[in-house]
Every structure is written in structure tokens, then in C-alpha cells.
Amino acid sequence: MMRDVAIVGVGMTKFGEHWKKGLRELISEAGIKAVDDAGISGKDIQLIVGGSMSSGIFAGQEHTGALFTDYLGLNPIPAIRTEAACASSSVALSTGVMAIQSGRYNCVVVGGVEKMTDVYGGLATTALAGAMDRDNEAHFGLTFPGVYALMAKRHMHQYGTTREQIAMSAVKNHENAMHNPNAQFHRKITVDDVLKSPLVADPLRLLDCSPIADGAASLIIVPADKAKQYTDTPIYIRASSQASDTLSLYRRSDITTIGATITAAQNAYKQAGMTTKDIHFAEVHDCFTINEIISTEDLGFARKGDGGRLLQSGETMIGGKIPVNTSGGLKAKGHPVGATGAAQVIEAVEQLRGDAGGRQVDGAENGLTHNVGGSGSTVVVHIFSRNRK
Amino acid sequence: MPTEKAVAHHWRRFSERYGLIGSRCTSCKHYFYPTSIICPKCRRKGKIEEFKFSGKGNIFSYTTIRIAPEGFEKYTPYVVAIVELEEGAMVVSQVVDCSPDDVSIGMPVESTFRKIREEGKSGLILYGFKFRPLK
Numbered sequence: 237m238m239r240d241v242a243i244v245g246v247g248m249t250k251f252g253e254h255w256k257k258g259l260r261e262l263i264s265e266a267g268i269k270a271v272d273d274a275g276i277s278g279k280d281i282q283l284i285v286g287g288s289m290s291s292g293i294f295a296g297q298e299h300t301g302a303l304f305t306d307y308l309g310l311n312p313i314p315a316i317r318t319e320a321a322c323a324s325s326s327v328a329l330s331t332g333v334m335a336i337q338s339g340r341y342n343c344v345v346v347g348g349v350e351k352m353t354d355v356y357g358g359l360a361t362t363a364l365a366g367a368m369d370r371d372n373e374a375h376f377g378l379t380f381p382g383v384y385a386l387m388a389k390r391h392m393h394q395y396g397t398t399r400e401q402i403a404m405s406a407v408k409n410h411e412n413a414m415h416n417p418n419a420q421f422h423r424k425i426t427v428d429d430v431l432k433s434p435l436v437a438d439p440l441r442l443l444d445c446s447p448i449a450d451g452a453a454s455l456i457i458v459p460a461d462k463a464k465q466y467t468d469t470p471i472y473i474r475a476s477s478q479a480s481d482t483l484s485l486y487r488r489s490d491i492t493t494i495g496a497t498i499t500a501a502q503n504a505y506k507q508a509g510m511t512t513k514d515i516h517f518a519e520v521h522d523c524f525t526i527n528e529i530i531s532t533e534d535l536g537f538a539r540k541g542d543g544g545r546l547l548q549s550g551e552t553m554i555g556g557k558i559p560v561n562t563s564g565g566l567k568a569k570g571h572p573v574g575a576t577g578a579a580q581v582i583e584a585v586e587q588l589r590g591d592a593g594g595r596q597v598d599g600a601e602n603g604l605t606h607n608v609g610g611s612g613s614t615v616v617v618h619i620f621s622r623n624r625k
Numbered sequence: 626m627p628t629e630k631a632v633a634h635h636w637r638r639f640s641e642r643y644g645l646i647g648s649r650c651t652s653c654k655h656y657f658y659p660t661s662i663i664c665p666k667c668r669r670k671g672k673i674e675e676f677k678f679s680g681k682g683n684i685f686s687y688t689t690i691r692i693a694p695e696g697f698e699k700y701t702p703y704v705v706a707i708v709e710l711e712e713g714a715m716v717v718s719q720v721v722d723c724s725p726d727d728v729s730i731g732m733p734v735e736s737t738f739r740k741i742r743e744e745g746k747s748g749l750i751l752y753g754f755k756f757r758p759l760k
Binding site for chain 2: 244358359361362365371372373374375376377378379381382385386389390391396434435436437438440484485486487491495
């Protein structure tokens with residue numbers, strides 16, 4: 237019987253441009269906050285699993301596992317770097333969960349980092365294109381926003397999703413971020429603002445795209461049996477599920493759906509013994525607005541093709557049936573790619589502890605996070621709960 | 626940071642990119658671009674052979690790129706499409722010889738041999754297939 241796993245501490249940096257902080261300062265800040273939150277000491281930590289997508293291009297630094305242990309003052313414990321594009325730190329969590337479940341480790345730090353703003357625009361675009369198929373998509377001039385634009389165009393064509401509906405994701409998430417002190421943007425926008433922002437890859441515009449950002453996020457995980465030693469409000473990991481699909485978008489028969497989301501979500505609901513009705517809020521991977529629509533469908537919150545109408549109905553706002561991206565999402569909270577998955581989990585923990593302030597979902601008992609790497613080549617879904625069973 | 630690659634990095638792809646050559650599984654009649662050594666459906670029972678596509682197909686989805694990656698800046702705005710080839714395989718490349726406004730889902734296209742980009746001032750000039758409206 238595998239052991240249950242709980243989160244007993246979380247910490248993150250603000251997301252945004254950090255001119256004064258490099259990789260190591262970001263990692264240290266998030267790690268120390270998580271350790272303080274858990275009330276543990278460095279001696280308790282046995283393993284670090286840290287995600288980073290492209291520290292080699294963004295900062296010229298690989299070997300970020302060693303950087304994590306070194307700058308958290310935790311040598312000589314082992315460290316593992318995980319990489320799955322924008323899902324890197326959710327893979328760090330699923331790896332950390334396996335480490336606890338296996339019985340080999342009893343206290344693991346998981347997290348992620350990305351320092352994106354030290355390079356100029358063209359190189360950032362090139363680095364992010366590494367999440368796609370470099371030889372067969374990026375080679376021909378396709379960009380990462382372009383990949384999601386191809387999905388958006390097809391979703392509009394097949395299901396009549398409107399440009400305005402797609403924009404509503406960004407408007408909602410900017411509104412939610414107003415209440416999140418760690419968010420990159422604290423500025424409300426309108427549908428009109430989105431539709432008048434510059435085109436990036438038709439039909440997607442600047443305000444459809446999550447921003448380049450710096451940031452780090454960390455979690456402390458322990459066996460559930462030991463969780464109450466650390467905190468009165470452990471958050472239990474009820475499901476940890478990962479799935480894969482083709483590296484390139486074009487080799488899939490249907491690009492209005494992300495098959496790996498469907499697989500990962502179905503496995504997660506099964507592990508947790510829950511259905512969509514049991515989920516009280518979700519952090520959904522809105523790297524581009526269209527992906528919030530596609531993903532709410534694939535996670536089962538709307539029928540295929542109805543994601544735009546679900547968004548328009550207001551039911552994904554705080555106070556609606558299934559609030560989505562209460563943190564502000566990738567769009568407004570910011571998207572330092574390697575840190576994003578862990579930061580989604582921190583939002584889930586804050587919601588379930590009742591610590592989410594102005595963005596609190598009343599009575600939240602169970603929440604879901606959904607983190608996508610590339611165009612859906614890797615998807616990780618986790619389900620969290622205040623209740624162990 | 627240098628992004629130029631050694632010649633062999635591109636050279637090994639010349640035939641597939643110049644000639645739009647992929648492969649097919651003769652057991653299940655599935656087509657692949659680029660060449661796949663394993664048929665995910667037939668696994669070890671699949672028999673893969675090289676296949677040259679006709680280059681004719683229809684636009685499945687498309688976008689106009691305005692913010693380009695390194696090496697493509699001077700071409701913006703340019704159209705990139707997923708093209709469903711008549712044999713059933715999908716490929717990605719640019720659509721040229723027409724205005725972005727003339728492109729639509731379902732539009733018939735054919736492949737054409739074109740320059741893709743230059744890899745830096747002293748680097749290789751890369752070529753490959755693009756698509757143009759079928760006359």
C-alpha cells in the first residue's frame with residue numbers, strides 16, 4: 237500500500253521582473269519561505285526535486301539541482317532537476333510524491349524556478365519554442381503562441397467559439413489577480429483592451445498571452461501520517477497524475493482538445509475517488525487564453541466545444557459553480573515557466589487553508605491543478621483536499 | 626549566445642525537407658512526417674518504408690505570425706499552417722505566394738521548394754518545403 241502524501245509548507249516569490257534577483261536569490265527566497273511556513277529546520281529535509289525549463293538559455297546555467305541544494309544551504313542531500321517545459325515543477329511534485337510514497341524519503345522540498353527577463357525578446361521566443369518540436373515546427377517559423385493560435389483557429393471553426401469569449405479568460409484572470417499580492421499584474425482589463433492589443437499570432441493578441449516573468453515556488457511534502465507533527469492544516473495530495481502526447485501539435489488528429497489532459501484528469505479523478513462535481517475550484521493552464529477554454533472542456537467542467545460558453549456564463553468566476561484560476565492564472569499572476577506548476581499548487585493550498593483573502597472560494601474542500609508542457613505533450617493533474625479520505 | 630548548429634545538424638534533414646520525404650507503415654497504411662521508425666499502432670509488427678509525399682493537401686489550421694523567433698524577423702507577417710496532405714499525414718510549414726487574408730481552412734495547396742532562413746550572417750542558408758495555393 238503506497239503512503240498518502242501531504243503538503244505542510246509553501247513559499248513563493250512575487251512573480252514579475254526581478255532586476256535585483258537571479259536564479260539563486262529566487263530559489264533561496266521561495267525555499268526559505270516554505271521551510272518557515274512548515275516550521276521545519278534544514279536538517280529535516282532529505283531530498284530536493286526542482287523544476288526548470290530552460291535555465292540554460294535564459295541564464296546560461298544548467299545543473300540547477302545543485303544550485304537548489306547549494307543556495308538553500310542543504311548540501312550534501314541529493315537533488316533532482318525535472319524538465320517538462322511549462323510543466324516542469326508539476327513533474328517535480330509528482331516525482332517528489334513518488335519519493336515519499338516509496339518509503340525512501342520522509343521530507344522532500346519540491347519546487348521550480350525560471351529567470352526569463354535577463355534575455356531580450358527574440359531569444360525568449362526561441363527558448364520557449366524548445367517546448368515544441370524544434371526540427372519540425374519551430375524550424376519552419378512556427379512560434380509557441382503560434383501553436384496555440386492554430387488550436388484557437390480550429391476551435392473557433394469547429395465550435396463557433398468567439399473571439400470575445402476567448403478574451404474573457406484574460407479579463408477574468410486579471411480581475412482575480414487584483415486580490416493576489418504575488419501576481420505580476422494588478423490591473424483590470426476589458427474585452428475591448430484584449431481585442432485592441434497588438435496581434436502576436438492571429439487570432440491571438442498580446443493580452444491573450446501569459447507574460448515573460450521571473451519567479452520561484454516551493455512546497456514541503458511529507459507522509460500524511462506525519463503531517464500533523466508540522467501543522468494543524470495539512471493539505472492532502474489525493475491524486476497525482478501525468479500523461480503524454482505527441483511532441484508536435486500537428487501530428488494529432490484533433491487539435492481542439494489536449495488528449496493528455498483527458499487521460500491525466502480521468503486517472504486523477506479515479507485516484508481521488510472524485511468526480512468533477514467534487515472539485516470546488518481549479519487552477520488551469522492558461523498559457524494562452526484559448527487553453528483555458530480547451531482545458532475546462534478536457535477536465536470535464538464543460539462539454540467539448542462549450543468552454544467558451546462556460547466562460548461567458550460567469551460560472552468560472554469566484555462565486556460561480558467552478559471558479560477557475562482564482563490566483564490570476566498564468567495570464568495575470570505571471571508565468572515563469574519552471575515555477576508555474578508549483579505556484580498553481582500554492583494557490584490550491586492557500587484556498588484549502590482558507591488563506592486566500594479577497595479571492596477566497598467559500599467552503600473550498602477540494603481543488604485541482606492542471607499544468608501543461610508545450611502544446612499538451614506533457615500534462616500533470618493533481619487533486620488536493622483538506623480531508624485525508 | 627550562439628544558436629548556430631554544426632552543418633551535420635541540418636544536413637541529416639536535407640532529403641526529408643527538400644523532397645518532403647517521410648515514411649509509411651505498410652501494415653496499417655499510416656503515414657508519418659517526419660519518418661518514424663516505430664508505428665505506434667502496429668509496434669514491432671509494423672513495416673515502415675520511406676515515402677515521398679505528393680505535396681498536395683488542404684489547410685487544416687493556420688496563423689499569421691507577427692512576433693517572430695530569431696532568424697524570421699524580416700519575414701513577418703507570415704502564415705504558418707498545418708496542412709493535411711492527400712495521403713493523410715499532417716505537416717507544418719509556411720504558406721506563401723498569397724496574402725494572409727486569402728488563406729482559409731480547407732484551402733487546397735501544393736508544396737514548393739523555398740528558402741526557410743539564414744542561420745546567422747556567416748551560417749548556413751536553410752531550404753525546405755513551403756506551401757502555395759493550388760493553381
